[in-house]
Amino acid sequence: MKKIKEETNINNSNNSNEMGKSKRFMKWTAVLLYIYLHVFGIVGLYFLFIKAKWMTVFYFVFLITISSIALTAGAHRLYAHQTFVATWQLRLFIMLTHTLAGVGSIYNWVFWHRVHHKYYGTDRDPYNHKKGFFYSHIISNLLSVPTDIKKYSKDIDMRDIESDGYVWTQRKFYWILFILFGFLLPINIAIEYWNESTINSFLIIGAARLMITTNISWLVNSALLIWGLKKGDKFPVDDNSVFFLSKSYWLNYHYLLPWDWKSDEFGTYETGFNTFIVKMWRELDFINEMKTATSDDVREALYKIATSKMTMKEALEEIKANSEEVAYKEKLIFRH
Ligand SMILES: [Zn+2]
Numbered sequence: 001m002k003k004i005k006e007e008t009n010i011n012n013s014n015n016s017n018e019m020g021k022s023k024r025f026m027k028w029t030a031v032l033l034y035i036y037l038h039v040f041g042i043v044g045l046y047f048l049f050i051k052a053k054w055m056t057v058f059y060f061v062f063l064i065t066i067s068s069i070a071l072t073a074g075a076h077r078l079y080a081h082q083t084f085v086a087t088w089q090l091r092l093f094i095m096l097t098h099t100l101a102g103v104g105s106i107y108n109w110v111f112w113h114r115v116h117h118k119y120y121g122t123d124r125d126p127y128n129h130k131k132g133f134f135y136s137h138i139i140s141n142l143l144s145v146p147t148d149i150k151k152y153s154k155d156i157d158m159r160d161i162e163s164d165g166y167v168w169t170q171r172k173f174y175w176i177l178f179i180l181f182g183f184l185l186p187i188n189i190a191i192e193y194w195n196e197s198t199i200n201s202f203l204i205i206g207a208a209r210l211m212i213t214t215n216i217s218w219l220v221n222s223a224l225l226i227w228g229l230k231k232g233d234k235f236p237v238d239d240n241s242v243f244f245l246s247k248s249y250w251l252n253y254h255y256l257l258p259w260d261w262k263s264d265e266f267g268t269y270e271t272g273f274n275t276f277i278v279k280m281w282r283e284l285d286f287i288n289e290m291k292t293a294t295s296d297d298v299r300e301a302l303y304k305i306a307t308s309k310m311t312m313k314e315a316l317e318e319i320k321a322n323s324e325e326v327a328y329k330e331k332l333i334f335r336h
Contacts (some may be wrong), residue, residue, distance in 0.1 A: 022124065022151075024143040025303070031142050041211030044203035052204055053193040060204055063186060067101035067213045070094050072265045072274045073281075075106050076220055079161060080113045083261035083291055084327075088166075090286040095166035100182045103217040104208045105171040107161055114156045116221055117258055124152075127221040137215075137222035159225060183210075220265050261290045289327040293319050 020250035045166035048060060074094035077083045086094070098106055112126050119125040126146075127136045146152060159165055160233040172178060187205050196205075281287045301315035310318075 002204075004130055006225050022146045022148045024146050026143055027144050034138075037207060037211050037214065040207035041202055042208075044208030044211070048204050048208060052200055053194055053196055056190050056200065056204060059190060059210060063100065063205070063209055064212055064216075066308070067099045068074045068216050069218045069274060069277050070097035070176050070211070071101055071103065072220065073278050074098055075217075076113065076265060077261055077263075077274075077278065079106055079164075079167070080110045080289075081258045082160065083259050084285045084287045085281075086287040087285075090281060091164065095170050096181070099170055099174075099177050100186065100211040101217060102178055102182050103214055105174045106167045107158070107171040109217065111156060111158060113221065114158075115152055117255065118155065120255055133222060138217050140221075141218055159294075173336060183322070186335050191295045208221075223266055227234065235312075248257055256316060257293050257319065259323070260292050262292050268320050288331045289324075291320070291327045 013157060014186060030131050048057060054061075070093075075098055078091075078094065095106065103109065114125050116125055121128065124146075126143075127140045129136045131139075156224055186209070187201045190201040190205050191198055201206060254260070255265075255268065262270040262275060264270075264275050266272070266274075278287070278290075282290065297319045301310075301319050304318075305311045305312060
């Protein structure tokens with residue numbers, strides 16, 4: 001997979017000055033769909049507890065789990081940030097389970113997530129957390145693409161994604177793949193194999209499942225508002241100055257070093273369910289070249305910032321270059 005030059009959010013505040021007149025409009029069809037999905041989905045959750053067969057409950061949890069892995073470890077860590085390199089078998093699995101989640105193509109999700117990181121916290125950030133959780137999590141996903149979309153496209157390097165055949169296929173045939181494989185087939189399986197009623201299957205496996213996967217996907221862009229540092233948060237001075245040495249306040253850490261594979265989407269660093277899955281993939285030899293920053297690397301970079309003219313951006317790039325070298329060497333060692 002080609003390496004792309006991933007810019008950090010540092011020093012991007014000037015970008016908002018070049019904004020021009022970017023406009024986004026409410027997509028009312030999407031609003032209606034969102035409302036229907038949540039109304040049917042909530043009824044589906046109610047049915048899950050009072051009417052569903054046990055097999056449907058297990059099946060529901062299973063489908064959400066594999067979709068969630070595709071959204072976090074797959075679309076986010078593998079595709080958006082290239083935190084590791086995956087075999088074709090794993091990329092095919094991720095493409096299929098991502099389609100099952102029904103949240104649009106990997107290509108689109110990655111594009112907007114990269115825009116989000118590049119313009120993080122400015123008016124160009126599509127999920128601008130400064131406008132609050134309701135905007136970041138819901139409204140931003142119901143708005144049309146900005147009128148100056150061409151400017152966005154030029155700034156975001158998508159060559160690595162464009163050269164992935166599975167992502168290309170999913171994008172090209174998204175709706176047909178989703179309707180057949182992501183919607184009708186899962187509903188039909190419950191009806192066919194353990195005689196779940198059509199209404200239960202539609203509401204639980206159709207609506208409630210997609211309601212949850214949609215919210216998981218949207219949370220990857222808005223989680224900072226729940227678990228990240230809040231404006232005015234006060235911590236001991238020592239903690240504040242060395243937060244990314246100790247890798248605490250992990251979500252804010254992710255926005256500084258997004259290519260670190262150990263950053264979990266919802267809650268922790270180096271632990272958590274999705275990180276466990278990534279570790280399993282490593283053990284099974286499905287992935288290699290995993291990039292991470294050691295505390296020593298970070299400490300050394302901070303030392304250089306303090307004692308030389310090195311900027312934060314340069315320091316972060318140096319940490320990334322180091323981690324890429326280490327990841328590549330580990331891959332070579334493993335093969336021998
Ligand atoms: Zn990210």
